[in-house]
């Protein structure tokens with residue numbers, strides 16, 4: 001995916017998820033920078049600012065689902081819990097995967113150009 005298409009994709013999902021109050025800086029990064037992750041998010045909840053990194057070698061569908069996934073982490077950021085709480089972490093991850101897949105499946109595709 002080209003950088004301009006990636007920027008458009010991120011803006012579109014930020015709007016669809018009604019997260020325009022967030023200042024999100026999203027970047028595609030190479031495998032070396034991403035390690036084992038497809039996506040990564042870091043945020044500052046008091047200022048609603050976030051950096052989102054997405055693995056650049058993902059195919060378009062997986063890349064879009066990963067953008068949605070990371071944005072949903074931001075949406076749920078107010079309900080953070082200790083990192084040691086594996087049960088909550090796993091439950092949130094499962095919920096986010098289901099939601100991201102559903103949003104992706106339901107989104108109009110023709111307007112993605």
Ligand SMILES: [Zn+2]
Pocket residue numbers: 069073093096
């Ligand atoms: Zn996740």
